Amino acid sequence: MADSTIEITVNGFGEKVPSASTISYLIEHLKEGDRHLLVEHNGKFIHPQHWDTIAVDTGDTIEFIHACFGG
Amino acid sequence: MSKHDILNSRAPRIDAAEKVTGRSQYLDDLTRPNMLYGALLQSPVAHGKIVKLDTTRAMALPGVVEIVTAKEAGDILFGVSPARYDETVFAVDRVRYVGEEIAAVAAEDIETAMEAVGLIDLEIEELPTVLDMEAALTPGAQELFERYSGNVTAEVFQDFGDVEKERGKADKVYTDHLLSQMQDAAFMEPHGCIAEIDHRGHLTLTTSTQSPHYVQRIVAMVLGLPLSKVRVVKPCVGGGFGPKAAASNLELAVCLLAMRTGRPVKSVYSREQVFLRSRARHQFLHKMELGVKNDGTLVYVDHHATLDGGAYSSFGIATVYYAGSLLGGPYHLPNMRYHGVRVCTNKPACGAQRGHGGVIARALLESLLDTAAEDMGMDPVELRLKNVMSTGETTCNDLNMSSLGMRECLEAVRDKSDWDNKRKDLNADEGEGIGAACGFFVSGAGYPIYRSQTWHSTVTVQLSEVGGGAIVRSAAAEIGQGSDTVLAMIAAEELGILLDNVRVQSGDTDFSVDLGAYSSRQTLMMGHAVRDAAINARNKVAEVLADVFGGPAERFEFKGGYVGVTEGDFDFEKVRTDFIKEHRGFTDNPDEGERFTFKEASRLAFNKTGTIVGCGEYKPPPLGGRFKGAAVGTSPAYGCSAQISEVNVDLETGKVDLARVAMSHDCGYAINRTQVEGQMQGNFLMGLGEALFEEVKFDELGRTVNANLAEYKIPTSLDVPPLDPIVIESNEPNGPYGAKEVGEGGIMPAIPAIMNAVYHATGVRFRELPLNPERVLKAIQSLHSEGGLSFPSDAKCERIIQLLEKRKSDQ
Numbered sequence: 005m006a007d008s009t010i011e012i013t014v015n016g017f018g019e020k021v022p023s024a025s026t027i028s029y030l031i032e033h034l035k036e037g038d039r040h041l042l043v044e045h046n047g048k049f050i051h052p053q054h055w056d057t058i059a060v061d062t063g064d065t066i067e068f069i070h071a072c073f074g075g
Numbered sequence: 076m077s078k079h080d081i082l083n084s085r086a087p088r089i090d091a092a093e094k095v096t097g098r099s100q101y102l103d104d105l106t107r108p109n110m111l112y113g114a115l116l117q118s119p120v121a122h123g124k125i126v127k128l129d130t131t132r133a134m135a136l137p138g139v140v141e142i143v144t145a146k147e148a149g150d151i152l153f154g155v156s157p158a159r160y161d162e163t164v165f166a167v168d169r170v171r172y173v174g175e176e177i178a179a180v181a182a183e184d185i186e187t188a189m190e191a192v193g194l195i196d197l198e199i200e201e202l203p204t205v206l207d208m209e210a211a212l213t214p215g216a217q218e219l220f221e222r223y224s225g226n227v228t229a230e231v232f233q234d235f236g237d238v239e240k241e242r243g244k245a246d247k248v249y250t251d252h253l254l255s256q257m258q259d260a261a262f263m264e265p266h267g268c269i270a271e272i273d274h275r276g277h278l279t280l281t282t283s284t285q286s287p288h289y290v291q292r293i294v295a296m297v298l299g300l301p302l303s304k305v306r307v308v309k310p311c312v313g314g315g316f317g318p319k320a321a322a323s324n325l326e327l328a329v330c331l332l333a334m335r336t337g338r339p340v341k342s343v344y345s346r347e348q349v350f351l352r353s354r355a356r357h358q359f360l361h362k363m364e365l366g367v368k369n370d371g372t373l374v375y376v377d378h379h380a381t382l383d384g385g386a387y388s389s390f391g392i393a394t395v396y397y398a399g400s401l402l403g404g405p406y407h408l409p410n411m412r413y414h415g416v417r418v419c420t421n422k423p424a425c426g427a428q429r430g431h432g433g434v435i436a437r438a439l440l441e442s443l444l445d446t447a448a449e450d451m452g453m454d455p456v457e458l459r460l461k462n463v464m465s466t467g468e469t470t471c472n473d474l475n476m477s478s479l480g481m482r483e484c485l486e487a488v489r490d491k492s493d494w495d496n497k498r499k500d501l502n503a504d505e506g507e508g509i510g511a512a513c514g515f516f517v518s519g520a521g522y523p524i525y526r527s528q529t530w531h532s533t534v535t536v537q538l539s540e541v542g543g544g545a546i547v548r549s550a551a552a553e554i555g556q557g558s559d560t561v562l563a564m565i566a567a568e569e570l571g572i573l574l575d576n577v578r579v580q581s582g583d584t585d586f587s588v589d590l591g592a593y594s595s596r597q598t599l600m601m602g603h604a605v606r607d608a609a610i611n612a613r614n615k616v617a618e619v620l621a622d623v624f625g626g627p628a629e630r631f632e633f634k635g636g637y638v639g640v641t642e643g644d645f646d647f648e649k650v651r652t653d654f655i656k657e658h659r660g661f662t663d664n665p666d667e668g669e670r671f672t673f674k675e676a677s678r679l680a681f682n683k684t685g686t687i688v689g690c691g692e693y694k695p696p697p698l699g700g701r702f703k704g705a706a707v708g709t710s711p712a713y714g715c716s717a718q719i720s721e722v723n724v725d726l727e728t729g730k731v732d733l734a735r736v737a738m739s740h741d742c743g744y745a746i747n748r749t750q751v752e753g754q755m756q757g758n759f760l761m762g763l764g765e766a767l768f769e770e771v772k773f774d775e776l777g778r779t780v781n782a783n784l785a786e787y788k789i790p791t792s793l794d795v796p797p798l799d800p801i802v803i804e805s806n807e808p809n810g811p812y813g814a815k816e817v818g819e820g821g822i823m824p825a826i827p828a829i830m831n832a833v834y835h836a837t838g839v840r841f842r843e844l845p846l847n848p849e850r851v852l853k854a855i856q857s858l859h860s861e862g863g864l865s866f867p868s869d870a871k872c873e874r875i876i877q878l879l880e881k882r883k884s885d886q
Contacts, residue, residue: 015526016157039473040400040709042231042392044158047222049230051886067158071231071396072709074520074594075155075317075427 013065023062027055030066042069080635081568082812085749088560089579090311090553099311102267102283103343110269111140113329113342114188116178116195117351118170121206121421121777122219125168125177127198133180136194138187141336144178148331151297155289155321155426157525159228159388161220164297164327170199171219171386172423173778174351179328181340204421204777208360208383209871211418212878219386219419225882228384229392229417232886233399235471236410238375245366245374249446252363252876253439254868255844256770257383258356259349260428261789264313266352267343268326270333276300278334281308282326285315285552286591289524291584293322294330309582312554316761317428318354319554320593321389325352350771350782353423357394358383359435362876365443366410371451371458375410376402380436381879382417382425389426391417397432397517402440403470405481405515405715406462411471414883421777427593429761430822433516435844441512441827446840454498455831456489456511456719463513466805474709478815480741480805484717485513487801492719492737503836506724507734510831513717514823517710518743518807518816519596521695531596533587533692534604536566536612540686542654542678543636544576545612548586551601553579556818557750558597562605564746565811569609571633572673595816598746599712602811604691612689619680623650637670647671650679696809711809714820716740718759718828721796724836729852731767731833733796738824740800743807743815752800754817759798762825764789767846842866 010023014034021030027043027050030036043050044067050058060066077083093099130142148164166175178195182188203217210216211226218226268282278300284290287307295302312319325342332340344352360381366374380398384391399413430437448455463481464470489495494509501507523529534549547566553559563577570577580586589601617628620638624645632639654675655664665672680687695711721734738755745751768788772780781787806813826844834840839854843866850866858864 039235040233040396042396047224049232051232052234069156069158069392070522070526071156071229071393072400072517072520073156073393073522073524074517074590074596075320075390075393075397075431 010062012060012063015068021060024059026057026059030060031055036068038070040070040072042071044069079568081564081574082746083744083748086560086564086574086747088557088750089563090559101264101311101313102269102281105269105281105310107269107271107339110339110341111181111183111332111336112185112188113332113340114180114185114192115176115325115328116192116197118166118173118175118177118199120170120199120201121173122204123170123199123201125166125170126200127196128177129196130178132196133191133194136187136191138183139180139191140183141181141332142178142191143328143331143335147335153293153297153322154388155390155524156392159392162324162387164324164331172421174423175386176324176328179332181332181336206420206422206773206777208381208418209875209878211420212875219421223419226418227416228388228419229395231396231399231413231415233411233413233472236375238377238410238412241375241410242366244368246369247367247447247450248364249367249443250364251439251443251446251840251842252872253361253435253442253842253844254872255359255435257358257425258428258765258769259353259771259787260316260318260355261784261787262314262316265344265346265349266319266323266325268329269339269341270330271339272333272337277304277306278330279306279308280326280330281310283312283319284309285320285554285593287550287552287582287584288588288590290322290326292525294327297327298330298334307584309552312552315554315592317431317593318352318426320427320591321354323352346784347782350779351423353385354389354426356428357425359398360872360875361436361439363439363443365447367447369451371453371461373406373408373462376408376440378402378413379876379879380415381875382415383420384417385422385424386419387424389424391425394427394432398436400472400709401433401515402436403472403474404476404713405464405479405513407464409471414879416879416882422773423779429819430516434822434826437514437823438826438830441824442830442840445510445831445834456485456494459485459511459513474713477712477809478743478805478807479713479715480803481513481715483803484715484739484741487739487803488717488719488737491799491801494719497721506726506836508724508832508834508836509719509721510828510835511717511719512824512827512831513715514820515713515715516816516820516823517594518599518712518714518810519695519710520594521709521711523590530588530692531694532589532600532604533690534601534608535587536605536608536689538612538616538677538681538687540681542681543674544578545570545572547577547579547605549581549601549605550584550587550589551581551597552592553581554592556592556754557747558592558601560750561598561602561746565602565605566609569606570613570673572636595714595818595820598814599810599816600693602746602814603693606691606811608689608691610689611691612687615684615687615689616676616680619683620676623679633673636673638673638676639670650675654678712743712807712815714741714816716821716824718824720828720832722829722832722836724833724851726855729848729850729855731846731851733763735797737799738801738821739803740817740821741803741805742817743810744804744813745802746812746814748802751802751817755800755821756798758819758821759825760790760795762822763794763829765845766826766829770845839864843868
């Protein structure tokens, strides 16, 4: 992981993360682990098979969603 | 014999007498001094740009006090999940469904308010509409929102086990699809609310809601009020079933009117407006592939779903999630893959309705199980029994069956219904059939709707300062399901007093935090909290008794309104004398020789220490899982059900009548046996309606054409067959006293048991719901036609499935 940090939006709030952070890294770093987690990157659903390969860039938005909130 | 004095009994509901004698106060029974009446202007078109909105003529009408639009309300986005806030109080510049709120009027009387609505000058430039899933998903379709590319508001992909790798182990593969219709929850009491604000800016919203807590948060957020100055109170509520579990535009509009006028404002929906509001069950199209070994062992399910969610997100992201995840149980299913997509269309928004997301998926899976059983020459009940999970096992998607009475449920209905004989003896030539199905549901959600570490339920139990009774205070929402009675029974049990001496004050955000009546959570979560609160209060009394009579506090035993000791003795003569002297003139003082009463003990404790309040709280514990950093997961516990339905199908008219239903539900432990059976019966009846009658119909302009209970047909007492509810108690370790849900899970087997029975009677495996007479008759005719069984929606469903599969392959 590179030494520099970038600013992204996570769950609606600004967050500084290492540049080129992957989705998997963010899940671990931000303690979002849950087998039922949904991830959206810039409004698009990201298939779990891509979590290790997709990296975020400055200004990106990430939404971690625990969809098991009932109803 | 029950190990408890009050729990597990058939105690009458504490609110029953008021309800049946008409003394209960529902929202529309309430008035306030100086109250205004609110009415809404709602969009007459399904999709369009607002080009003119002029309230001048309306404001000039005598009796009109205030009119608000998006100009006054602002454009703060709200919804259910913060990740999907996509609604505003009023349409800002665009309307997306017939019925969308555009303005609200407050006037001295309702007639003036409604006349004023008609005087608001509104012009809408109509836009092309998207009215079904196919239209929404077709490339190049009109998009309802810039943020929802391709009209997809939520997409879920779940992959557990390895379907591709294990597919080859299946000897047989069965595939089918099922298309349902949009539903209405048809609660008897329409939405309604009264908002009032005092001179210090404290707003009180009295509203027919399932969740005062979530409404409080949204009102504060959207209207820019401090949370501490917003109070939400729930009066008696005549049903919710899901659509009342989130804040509504009506509530926000009425609050805004109250804030701007300084007067109380009341507004109540008509039945038509209830339909336009919806937030009820989505339309679902499921396609499933079930792989099975020759011996009946299930190998995999490959599942695709498209949901028509109407114009806004509401609970939709959870709906599309649960549509897949709830198939993880109650059978051993080592491999499960699911792709679900929820689209938006120009129709009233859909949300969470009883059984949330899992109902139609369950119907298709149970139908496929029957198909497999028939093809393999196995009895359908035996196939299910071969595959059911047991307590202690974990599903492939990490749902932990801390208790699961699925085998017991299925065996119970098999025996009760005389399945083995009926299966052979019923005469299909005369339209007689019998069918079985199972179901599975969460008992409370693992997470709150907003990201938070909040307690899910908090409760206080205050002992009456005059001695002898207790008041339970909670924000929990009694909406007809009996939660107040459960609160009272648990408090009485732990305090060791009579149920009659417990009062419950609930549904008020001033009392506590409780996330609300949804997701079948209140018995489990609120039950834990009230038990802890009652024990806390009891222990405070015991400590005083230990101090006065000698310890330890643990030796004091509270039971049946009396206090005794487990060891030794204690001389309470002086305490009694003081009590009687304090109550000179009272006629209900303890008799000479009577045991030491709770009344005396709690009065003594108050005199020594002051007010005694016990506090209790609950949030789901981290459940752990195989995933790194495992968090809470879907639910602390899971309920399960089985039903066997007997039908008579009139082969000449297509009408399906239920002859008899055997039903079972594992509720862990029945806090109140009558209430559990009532929920089981209510669940079944709701499923019956969806199986045979209910569908919301739209015309080509997106208008609801059957927005009334005469044309949207729900079951009546004439449709109810003899019901045989059997309660199974598997003793859930995560539940209070072993209890878990019964509010929703029982709907899961209802539709497929009927579908399977109708198949037994007619040979028709239905791919469309509901099974109304016209649909059934046409299907029977097509079965015997040259082309074989077909349904009008087959081609459309195939096109939608292809659009979904293309979307998946493009990922």
